[in-house]
Amino acid sequence: MYTLVLNCSGGASGDLLKNTESFVRTNSTSVTLDTALVKAMSVELKSADQRVLCRHALMKAAFVYLCVQTKHVKTLLHSDVGATAEQTMKRFRELVTHLTMDNDLKQFIEKADVRIIGQLLNIDEIPDCKTKTIEGLINEMLHEVASLMETTIEMHEFTDKAEAKKEAQEDASSAKPAKPKASSSAPRFLGIV
Numbered sequence: 001m002y003t004l005v006l007n008c009s010g011g012a013s014g015d016l017l018k019n020t021e022s023f024v025r026t027n028s029t030s031v032t033l034d035t036a037l038v039k040a041m042s043v044e045l046k047s048a049d050q051r052v053l054c055r056h057a058l059m060k061a062a063f064v065y066l067c068v069q070t071k072h073v074k075t076l077l078h079s080d081v082g083a084t085a086e087q088t089m090k091r092f093r094e095l096v097t098h099l100t101m102d103n104d105l106k107q108f109i110e111k112a113d114v115r116i117i118g119q120l121l122n123i124d125e126i127p128d129c130k131t132k133t134i135e136g137l138i139n140e141m142l143h144e145v146a147s148l149m150e151t152t153i154e155m156h157e158f159t160d161k162a163e164a165k166k167e168a169q170e171d172a173s174s175a176k177p178a179k180p181k182a183s184s185s186a187p188r189f190l191g192i193v
Contacts, residue, residue, distance in 0.1 A: 020056045023110035024063040031063050040073040051082050053089040057113035064114070067125035075121060085120050088134055089113050095142060099149050108148060112141050 041055055054076045062068035076082035092112055099105060118126030119137045131137040146153045 016052060016056050019106060019110055020059055023060050023107060026107065028064045031066065033062055034070075036070055037062060037068060037073065040070045040077075043077060045077060049083070049086065051077055051086050053113060054082050054085050054117065057085070057089065057117045060110060061114045061117060061123070061126060065123075065125050067123050072117075072121050072123065076117060081120050084134065085117055088116050088120075088138065092116070092138060092141065095153060096145055099145070099151065099153075104148060105145070108141075108145060115141065 041058055045051065058068050058073055058076060076085060089112075093109065096105065096109065114126055115129040115137060116134065117123070118129035119131065119134055123129075129137060131140060142153050
């Protein structure tokens with residue numbers, strides 16, 4: 001745990017660690033994490049992106065919902081799912097940073113991180129993350145923040161992506177498979193022309 005805290009505390013002020021601690025103390029009882037889980041979370045990555053937000057989201061989920069396994073840690077730290085999660089958490093923070101940062105909003109952002117990894121990793125024990133797409137989840141959370149703070153938030157980026165993905169899924173399920181054209185500009189799938 002020392003390595004994790006040392007490398008991922010959130011700078012000299014330790015903001016990430018303080019926020020994680022506050023979230024855990026507010027939402028959890030006394031829990032001890034498995035040594036293998038802590039060791040997996042403490043692994044230093046070879047890339048510049050250490051996925052600090054992912055690690056904190058994993059800690060929060062592990063302490064509060066008792067549902068994180070070593071396989072979840074490895075997936076977030078060593079696959080594209082982790083990169084997606086990290087970018088999504090950063091983008092969500094960018095969209096709400098203009099709001100007055102009171103304790104309720106801080107707690108909401110901390111829970112949002114957990115919901116994001118819950119959705120991406122399909123962890124059933126994490127509540128409120130059962131939407132079909134990550135864009136749908138972000139859109140839902142932005143609406144919740146707007147309601148909580150009694151304001152409006154610019155959501156077009158996630159709303160547009162969620163609607164486009166939904167329309168594409170509906171079109172794919174209702175459309176008959178088309179035969180590819182014989183021209184050289186036809187798309188190639190799995191090497192089949």
